[in-house]
Amino acid sequence: MTQKNNNNIISQKELPEDKKMDLNLRPKTLQDFIGQEKLKANLKIFIQAAKQRQQPLEHALFHGNHGLGKTTLSYIIAHEMDTEIQVTSGPALEKVGDLAAILTSLKDGSILFIDEIHRLNRSIEEVLYPAMEEYALDLIVGQGPSAKILRLDLPQFTLIGATTRPSLISPPLRDRFGAVYQLNFYQTSEIKEIVLRSADILKIKIEEKAAQEVAQCSRFTPRVANRLLKRVRDFAQVHDHEKINQKIAQQALEMLEIDHLGLNYTDRRILSCLIEKFSGGPVGIKTLAVATGEDLNTIEEIYEPYLIQSGFLDRTLRGRIATPLAYKHLGYKRGFPF
Ligand SMILES: Nc1ncnc2c1ncn2[C@@H]1O[C@H](COP(=O)(O)OP(=O)(O)O)[C@@H](O)[C@H]1O
Ligand SMILES: [Mg+2]
Known part of the structure; x- marks a missing residue:
C-alpha cells in the first residue's frame, strides 16, 4: 500500500467509502450520540423550547473539525423535530437559481442543511439574508433600469450551517444564526x-x-x-x-503506519522537517508547507489540529514550533538527531 493511501485513512475528511458506512453508523437520536455532553444538553433545550412554542428552530451553525459529527447532529435535529431535511453544500450552490429552487421547495418547519457554508459565493449569500430573516426570496426580474425586485414568501424553515472554518464565514452571515455550536475533539x-x-x-x-x-x-x-x-x-x-x-x-x-500515539507517516514527516530543517521552529505555515511538499490547507485542516491537540506542535505568533514531546517521540535530542 502506498503512503498516500495510508494518509487517506487518517484523513478526517469524508471519503467516498464513508458514505455507505455513515448510513449504518450514524446515531439517529441525541441519546445515541456519544460525547459532546455540554453541546447535547444545550441542543436538548433548544429543541424542546422550539417544540413548546410550536415554532421552527432558530437558524443554527455548527463548527468544528472534519468528522466530529456536524452532519450527524443536523440529521438528529431533523429527527428529533420530526421534520424533513434537505441537504446541500456551499460549493454545490453555484447559481442563485440553485438556492431559489431549494428554498421554494421547503415546507414550514423544514430544515435546510448547508455543509461547508463558508464556501458559499457572495451573490448566494445575499439571497440567504432575507430568506433567513424574513422568510422572503427577492428575485430580480429583467435587466438594466427596468429591472424589478419580485418578493416571494417562503415557508418558515430552519437553516443549519456546518463549517470547519468559522473564521471564513462573513460577519453578516454569522450574525444571522440564532445559535452557534462548537464541536470539540472527543476524549x-x-x-x-x-x-x-x-x-x-x-x-x-x-x-x-x-x-x-x-x-x-x-x-x-x-x-x-x-x-x-x-x-x-x-x-x-x-x-x-x-x-x-x-x-x-x-x-x-x-x-497502516500509524504509531501508538496515532501519528501517521505524514505527521511524523511534518514534525521531523520542522525539527531538522528549522531547528524546531518557529516557522511560518507557508514555509513549512513548501518544505514538506504538502498542501497548505491539508496541513491546516488535517494534520495540524491533531498535532496541536496531542501536544506535538505549538502555534505561536511567530510560527509553528515542535514541542519537547515531538523531539522525544521521534527520537531527537533537543537540537541533535540521535
Ligand atoms: N458522537 C458520535 N457518536 C457516534 N458516532 C459518531 C459521533 N459523531 C460522529 N459519528 C460518526 O462519525 C461519522 C462522521 O460524522 P459526521 O457527522 O459526518 O461528521 P462531520 O459532518 O462533522 O464531518 C458519522 O458517520 C458517524 O457515524
Ligand atoms: Mg459533514
Whole structure:
C-alpha cells in the first residue's frame, strides 16, 4: 500500500467509502450520540423550547473539525423535530437559481442543511439574508433600469450551517444564526465507546483492549475511528481471526503506519522537517508547507489540529514550533538527531 493511501485513512475528511458506512453508523437520536455532553444538553433545550412554542428552530451553525459529527447532529435535529431535511453544500450552490429552487421547495418547519457554508459565493449569500430573516426570496426580474425586485414568501424553515472554518464565514452571515455550536475533539474513552458501538452494529467481534488501541489512534475523531475499525476488521479477517484482540489491532495499525500515539507517516514527516530543517521552529505555515511538499490547507485542516491537540506542535505568533514531546517521540535530542 502506498503512503498516500495510508494518509487517506487518517484523513478526517469524508471519503467516498464513508458514505455507505455513515448510513449504518450514524446515531439517529441525541441519546445515541456519544460525547459532546455540554453541546447535547444545550441542543436538548433548544429543541424542546422550539417544540413548546410550536415554532421552527432558530437558524443554527455548527463548527468544528472534519468528522466530529456536524452532519450527524443536523440529521438528529431533523429527527428529533420530526421534520424533513434537505441537504446541500456551499460549493454545490453555484447559481442563485440553485438556492431559489431549494428554498421554494421547503415546507414550514423544514430544515435546510448547508455543509461547508463558508464556501458559499457572495451573490448566494445575499439571497440567504432575507430568506433567513424574513422568510422572503427577492428575485430580480429583467435587466438594466427596468429591472424589478419580485418578493416571494417562503415557508418558515430552519437553516443549519456546518463549517470547519468559522473564521471564513462573513460577519453578516454569522450574525444571522440564532445559535452557534462548537464541536470539540472527543476524549479517547468516548472514541472507544464509539468503536464498540460501531463494532456492534457491523457485527464485528472486538475485545475491549483492541477497541482501546483503535481509539488511541483515531485522532480524537469518530470518522477516523470508524474507518480504522473497518481496516482492522479486514486485517483480522484475512489472518483468520474471528475476534479482534489487542495484538491483531496493533499489527493492523502498524501495517497502516500509524504509531501508538496515532501519528501517521505524514505527521511524523511534518514534525521531523520542522525539527531538522528549522531547528524546531518557529516557522511560518507557508514555509513549512513548501518544505514538506504538502498542501497548505491539508496541513491546516488535517494534520495540524491533531498535532496541536496531542501536544506535538505549538502555534505561536511567530510560527509553528515542535514541542519537547515531538523531539522525544521521534527520537531527537533537543537540537541533535540521535
Ligand atoms: N458522537 C458520535 N457518536 C457516534 N458516532 C459518531 C459521533 N459523531 C460522529 N459519528 C460518526 O462519525 C461519522 C462522521 O460524522 P459526521 O457527522 O459526518 O461528521 P462531520 O459532518 O462533522 O464531518 C458519522 O458517520 C458517524 O457515524
Ligand atoms: Mg459533514
